[in-house]
Amino acid sequence: xxxxxxxxxxxxxxxxxxxxxxxxxxxxxxxxxxxxxxxxxxxxxxxxxxxxxxxxxxxxxxxxxxxxxxxxxxxxxxxxxxxxxxxxxxxxxxxxxxxxxxxxxxxxxxxxxxxxxxxxxxxxxxxxxxxxxxxxxxxxxxxxxxxxxxxxxxxxxxxxxxxxxxxxxxxxxxxxxxxxxxxxxxxxxxxxxxxxxxxxxxxxxxxxxxxxxxxxxxxxxxxxxxxxxxxxxxxxxxxxxxxxxxxxxxxxxxxxxxxxxxxxxxxxxxxxxxxxxxx
Amino acid sequence: xxxxxxxxxxxxxxxxxxxxxxxxxxxxxxxxxxxxxxxxxxxxxxxxxxxxxxxxxxxxxxxxxxxxxxxxxxxxxxxxxxxxxxxxxxxxxxxxxxxxxxxxxxxxxxxxxxxxxxxxxxxxxxxxxxxxxxxxxxxxxxxxxxxxxxxxxxxxxxxxxxxxxxxxxxxxxxxxxxxxxxxxxxxxxxxxxxxxxxxxxxxxxxxxxxxxxxxxxxxxxxxxxxxxxxxxxxxxxxxxxxxxxxxxxxxxxxxxxxxxxxxxxxxxxxxxxxxxxxxxxxxxxxxxxxxxxxxxxxxxxxxxxxxxxxxxxxxxxxxxxxxxxxxxxxxxxxxxxxxxxxxxxx
Numbered sequence: 001x002x003x004x005x006x007x008x009x010x011x012x013x014x015x016x017x018x019x020x021x022x023x024x025x026x027x028x029x030x031x032x033x034x035x036x037x038x039x040x041x042x043x044x045x046x047x048x049x050x051x052x053x054x055x056x057x058x059x060x061x062x063x064x065x066x067x068x069x070x071x072x073x074x075x076x077x078x079x080x081x082x083x084x085x086x087x088x089x090x091x092x093x094x095x096x097x098x099x100x101x102x103x104x105x106x107x108x109x110x111x112x113x114x115x116x117x118x119x120x121x122x123x124x125x126x127x128x129x130x131x132x133x134x135x136x137x138x139x140x141x142x143x144x145x146x147x148x149x150x151x152x153x154x155x156x157x158x159x160x161x162x163x164x165x166x167x168x169x170x171x172x173x174x175x176x177x178x179x180x181x182x183x184x185x186x187x188x189x190x191x192x193x194x195x196x197x198x199x200x201x202x203x204x205x206x207x208x209x210x211x212x213x214x215x216x217x218x219x220x221x222x223x224x225x226x227x228x229x230x231x232x233x234x235x236x237x238x239x240x241x242x243x244x245x246x247x248x249x250x251x252x253x254x255x256x257x258x259x260x261x262x263x264x265x266x267x268x269x270x271x272x273x274x275x276x277x278x279x
Numbered sequence: 280x281x282x283x284x285x286x287x288x289x290x291x292x293x294x295x296x297x298x299x300x301x302x303x304x305x306x307x308x309x310x311x312x313x314x315x316x317x318x319x320x321x322x323x324x325x326x327x328x329x330x331x332x333x334x335x336x337x338x339x340x341x342x343x344x345x346x347x348x349x350x351x352x353x354x355x356x357x358x359x360x361x362x363x364x365x366x367x368x369x370x371x372x373x374x375x376x377x378x379x380x381x382x383x384x385x386x387x388x389x390x391x392x393x394x395x396x397x398x399x400x401x402x403x404x405x406x407x408x409x410x411x412x413x414x415x416x417x418x419x420x421x422x423x424x425x426x427x428x429x430x431x432x433x434x435x436x437x438x439x440x441x442x443x444x445x446x447x448x449x450x451x452x453x454x455x456x457x458x459x460x461x462x463x464x465x466x467x468x469x470x471x472x473x474x475x476x477x478x479x480x481x482x483x484x485x486x487x488x489x490x491x492x493x494x495x496x497x498x499x500x501x502x503x504x505x506x507x508x509x510x511x512x513x514x515x516x517x518x519x520x521x522x523x524x525x526x527x528x529x530x531x532x533x534x535x536x537x538x539x540x541x542x543x544x545x546x547x548x549x550x551x552x553x554x555x556x557x558x559x560x561x562x563x564x565x566x567x568x569x570x571x572x573x574x575x576x577x578x579x580x581x582x583x584x585x586x587x588x589x590x591x592x593x594x595x596x597x598x599x600x601x602x603x604x605x606x607x608x609x610x611x612x613x614x615x616x617x618x619x620x621x622x623x624x625x
Binding site for chain 2: 182184185187188190191192193194195198202203206207209
């Protein structure tokens with residue numbers, strides 16, 4: 001009997017919707033594509049212009065500043081980067097790094113304010129939670145399809161897909177971090193007559209900082225994993241190497257490129273985690 | 280005029296329906312209203328007048344509504360019904376902006392678990408109330424430093440709160456409230472999280488500070504000894520209602536009902552009541568110099584030693600001035616009232 005029910009044309013609706021959005025918001029997508037694409041090419045050119053050795057020393061120097069009193073991390077980071085250079089993956093590495101940083105920054109710029117709004121409004125939280133669940137559980141490949149429809153192929157659709165896939169942890173953990181602040185501290189703030197903005201900037205965000213930083217760390221990790229997948233729609237980088245190795249069944253080059261991604265992941269993780277401790 | 284006047288203030292958590300209103304009007308108990316409507320009555324038609332410069336203690340067990348009451352005063356909790364007159368202004372009717380300014384200028388609060396900001400230094404914590412008022416950094420840190428010195432924390436300015444012991448953290452909480460320089464100080468179980476020795480010490484210091492500052496202090500506690508030792512007047516709360524308001528002496532020697540009586544039954548009055556609580560005014564004709572002198576702040580048991588060799592009267596002195604006379608018979612009487620041996624117990 002169930003076979004007699006007509007099929008719900010959800011896939012047609014979705015296609016139509018995406019087609020409509022593509023043509024209706026063309027005037028938004030095109031400039032984004034142009035400007036963001038230009039900006040990223042620019043960053044990539046600058047980063048590639050720096051000789052690898054100097055680049056490695058700069059990153060090691062920064063890691064000394066960020067991770068106080070730790071000697072081992074800068075050395076391991078240096079070794080990892082030298083390995084990438086040694087394997088001839090340097091340009092791919094720069095491409096991936098740029099994509100991850102841009103996707104991560106956009107996710108944070110969108111995610112933190114959304115998280116703050118969620119913490120302020122129970123209604124908004126109730127609306128956002130299922131949306132965030134959907135964003136996180138939907139297979140990441142699916143985001144590539146509308147990304148191509150909106151932006152064609154290349155880096156910008158890669159960033160678009162990454163932002164959708166990667167921003168939920170920042171949103172969730174910003175919301176959670178603010179909601180978890182003890183009522184007594186909020187009362188202390190209120191009792192001295194803080195305005196809502198003073199309370200947010202002077203009390204809530206600093207207190208939620210460890211949680212927000214943990215969210216940002218997760219977001220950047222997810223952005224990295226998505227950037228690799230985005231190589232399927234022409235986003236350049238280490239993922240392209242993995243993909244082409246897969247297509248030609250070459251174990252060796254695939255492993256080396258994969259290792260490069262792992263090294264990048266560890267470096268980014270160490271940097272973002274060093275900000276999440278609250279003294 | 281009283282500094283703080285609480286007029287018929289009621290706080291109901293949950294929806295305030297006509298039914299709740301009716302039940303309250305019929306003087307139904309907290310439990311009856313909860314069973315009938317699901318609404319919790321935290322404070323029930325409270326009436327209080329708190330005078331300029333006094334230490335007013337609100338005491339009660341947990342669930343008695345005392346913490347709600349203090350939060351009604353600065354409107355951290357919105358009153359359901361009633362008026363809150365502070366310095367002649369009805370705080371219950373202020374808009375959000377007016378309330379903020381009113382809090383900044385008139386009210387500061389000290390919290391049970393200190394509520395210090397862990398990411399700020401001690402000095403920045405103490406300056407928080409001033410920072411909120413956008414007072415220039417140099418001025419506010421100067422005032423905060425002064426407040427920290429008042430509470431005996433000079434030299435700790437650059438530490439973080441978690442580097443300090445509980446007692447010291449609460450001194451910071453107190454300094455933060457003092458630095459704001461408001462006339463009214465709300466203290467919510469401020470010393471309850473401290474161990475007994477530190478608590479006693481803090482009580483003494485608060486009283487010493489109060490002699491200099493003469494602020495109006497509303498102090499919440501569940502500890503009767505604490506209430507009796509620091510309160511100029513005490514309000515005892517039970518189930519959201521104020522059971523009795525009075526001086527420590529009145530509460531101890533003249534409990535208004537069985538609840539208060541049960542409460543004060545087991546305390547050692549000689550270690551709670553001060554000589555000044557039970558003294559009588561000195562007669563101008565009396566030769567007060569003939570009697571041994573005793574300080575007005577002395578506890579009753581401290582007077583025992585002076586009543587020797589047939590001495591029947593002591594001259595009470597407050598800061599060197601004759602304040603009154605305390606009589607041996609009266610001391611004995613006060614200690615014995617209410618301690619009648621109940622026959623049926625045996």
